[in-house]
Amino acid sequence: MSTEKLDNFKQSGDYIQSLDRGLQVIQAFSQQNSALTVSNAAKLTGLSRPTVRRILLTLEHLGFAESTNGVFSLTARTLTLGYAYLSSNNTWSIAHPFMRDFVNQTGESCSISILDGPEIIYVARVSTKRIMSINIDVGTRLPAYATSMGHVLLAGLPEEELKNYFDSNDFTKFTDNTIQSKEHLLEVLKGVRENNWGGVDQQLEEGLRSIAVPIRNLHGKVIAAINCSVHAGRISRDVLQDRFLPQLQETAEKISKAMSTTNNSRFI
Template identity: 45%
Template structure:
């Protein structure tokens, strides 16, 4: 399956506005620049030159060079003399989140359980900026042309987990999202009209789940449910993805949705026990 060009950098794009100075006196520009450099590296582009980093992040070449050399001195990056790459030590940054976040800790075994029961890939994600970010994943097969792992990012508007999370936003936050995010077509099925997307999100709220049929990638279907707190808020989403040739949309609702609902309810109970949410 050929990889859509739109997805090429979806798993690790740099922060928008990374090269801009912040007016907040508490804002550390050097730290923000360093983080934008780290996020420039992706699965498709694991080796980058200083010029590459500067282009991706919007930083001056001199600033990109200083960030890279600092990361090298700290053991987070390496170089062959021309290009730079991240080193395994960088995983410690993500592990700090996973080991301290009860949400990820709770969802991981539930994701494995659901994936084992249906023999399909299962994931959990949260909304971060304008994307969904994967915080747990159990993959049985590589069903997408882009490899997905914990930390991967995908657009919210055309993914099942993203729509579940967008549907839970207050109206003002959803309107702000729709006003700033271009609804680009990933396939000919992608909803790109704001009014149509709003109607679909209303449908998601009414039904309590989202089913996306080949809008992110042809041949891929996904169904997702929200994960609630005791107070009713939505803190994450959980989905099952499958090849369209193997399962129809109605079959996904019948075969997969009950497993997702049970796991979501178990996650809600465990979250209450762990932190009284």
């Protein structure tokens, strides 16, 4: 949805502003902001304090939030909102057994994500049993330009949508390796299209290295990306590319095939 379309919709009689604002307040909670006062939440969302107060009280009375001395936090009931998506979409549970096989073979974690605006969203993840594992949950959002799955997903976009991406994206610098320009990213995406895989080396975070390949539907359209992410100190680029990449490609093919044979209109 482009910003312009959303702005037009907001002028229509169908837009429910308080639903929009309520969802904004839920999303204001995060690891850094696990407990929020009305003022904090107002600052984070840009909404007025009276509005935020009514939203938090409503969420509290509906059981989605709880408060102690004016400090609010979310409750587990919020999980049921995300669960509504997961349970209504069996696509990613189809992928799970194949992801597990990959993790067993390589001893490394494996995730699937899709593109949502300028970000990727993790929709499935199987992690290793290593204590120092990379801490990512389903639902995590990361900027597409700084991740291998993002590169694969952007490389699969039609030209018009890629243009929209560049209109809405900012290049924040996370490490010395982070891609910082449209030109650089376009060059990288060209390589991803030619090779049918993408890789980033510590572009998002020092010590984090990953490769990703596309998951395609019957018509060859990229519908998701699957990756393998490792600690740079433990796994070299060569091992990633020579040993893990062929296994990841095989996993993606199996998932594409399994999805095509299930009755899921989204992927036909």
